[in-house]
Amino acid sequence: MSNNTEPSPSLVTLEMWTSPITSDSLSIIRAEVTSADPSNGSALAAAIDDTVNTLNTLRSPNARVVIDVRARRASIATAEQDSILEALRGLIQGYVAESGGQIGPVNLVVTTADQTEDRDLTWTYLADPDGAFARGATFDLREE
């Protein structure tokens, strides 16, 4: 996707990190939902653009990528949060469908901040030799 000449406020901030549990076998993109207004189309567009650009830096048939979103519980989520989560879900589904075999598994994991153990278990699963057939999936692990 093209780069904006004037950056817009984005609905997400993205940061690459590596879990010590899975080391380099899994690339984790931490996506934090910002307080930008989702009704601001340019903020949503910037979030999508940023996410695709980050995914593209990892584009390889051998790469396993997960987008790690920390969110509120579903029962107290805001409309803004739900909007960006669904946008990311749709984006990743389309990205996987469009990319075919040019990319490895890309999945979205949604947790609350305190679900450290469930996140670690999930990174271990997705990095496992038998954890590569899930692609384009959203694993929403939040308590109801």
Add this chain to the structure above:
Amino acid sequence: MSVLVTGAAGGIGSAVATVFEAAGYRVFRHDARPDVNMTIVGNLLDATTLTAVTNLVSEEGISMIVAAHGIAGPGALDTISTEFLERIIDINTRSVIALYGETAPYLSGRGGSFIVVSSQAGLVGEAGNAVYSASKFALVGWARSISRSAGSPRIRVVCPGMTETPLLVKAFEGNAADLGITYEEVLADRMKKVPGGRLGRPSEIGRTALWLSELLTSACVVAPVTGGEVLR
């Protein structure tokens, strides 16, 4: 820890059992058909079998069940018989719910989980496979609802995509017969729709079930493992 795997003589069930065993679990196997290593054999809608399974769960301290049994149900809606429709629903749906009904108190009392093997056909309907889809959709809907019941064990659903099992071969042969083409043509056509570019391995479904069993969340986690063919 102990786990009961149903459908353990089948492609996915046997792989689930193997994965849990490798992870150190004590594994009990059930299937409707006699086979090596089965702890209990019989139809789960038969009262005698269901009682035997429930007693096993009670007495052996089983805290987890992976319901991996099921049958293929290929056939266009205008050709499928009522008898076959009832058989698909009985085996794929009713028996799972019956198993849960009898064993859930033991599982929840031990902080355990009940894991259902549905299908990608339980997430998106498939032509020539509508009754099977209905049976697997029913499991997903039931699981989501039952997980909100007070005192339920943790509920998980894994929805495998095309996986190298005898069940898949049977389903594709049925599709081929309905469509008047060969099995190979059905397979080649279906593979075009899988971004991952291959069939899933039974061991990948087993590993998914193990991961789901380990999660602490009380949410009903539904995991599509489809190579990207079907998403949710």
